[in-house]
Amino acid sequence: xxxxxxxxxxxxxxxxxxxxxxxxxxxxxxxxxxxxxxxxxxxxxxxxxxxxxxxxxxxxxxxxxxxxxxxxxxxxxxxxxxxxxxxxxxxxxxxxxxxxxxxxxxxxxxxxxxxxx
Numbered sequence: 001x002x003x004x005x006x007x008x009x010x011x012x013x014x015x016x017x018x019x020x021x022x023x024x025x026x027x028x029x030x031x032x033x034x035x036x037x038x039x040x041x042x043x044x045x046x047x048x049x050x051x052x053x054x055x056x057x058x059x060x061x062x063x064x065x066x067x068x069x070x071x072x073x074x075x076x077x078x079x080x081x082x083x084x085x086x087x088x089x090x091x092x093x094x095x096x097x098x099x100x101x102x103x104x105x106x107x108x109x110x111x112x113x114x115x116x117x
Contacts, residue, residue: 014048019055023064024090030055030065035072039065042074050079057081 015033030039035051046054054065054072061083063069069087073080092099 011048014052019059021055021059021062021064023062023069024094025064025067028064028066030058035065040072040074042079044074044076046072046074046079050074054081061087063087 015036016031018029018031021028021030032048032051032055035054036046036048039054040046040051050072054070057063058065058070061070063083065071068084069090070084071082073082
């Protein structure tokens with residue numbers, strides 16, 4: 001019986017233990033419980049293991065889940081860790097001269113486009 005109590009308290013310790021993540025904007029602190037309550041999306045509850053893995057991915061990559069750099073999404077039994085486009089853009093811009101930007105927009109083709117291309 002004491003083993004079960006010790007196991008429960010260790011899970012609750014994990015749920016509330018703050019994890020510090022170093023980001024571009026400075027250090028942030030977040031807990032597994034906060035990930036489960038505020039960051040996770042989808043139609044199913046995420047497990048403690050999934051939340052811990054998500055936090056470790058954020059920590060390793062310097063991603064801030066509070067500003068939407070990364071999301072944890074669960075539908076059914078599948079849990080996905082998603083890195084936002086903006087996080088990728090920030091990383092590319094940090095590359096300095098190696099990143100030459102990108103071009104985006106709408107391309108209008110003339111009626112006889114097949115003859116030209």
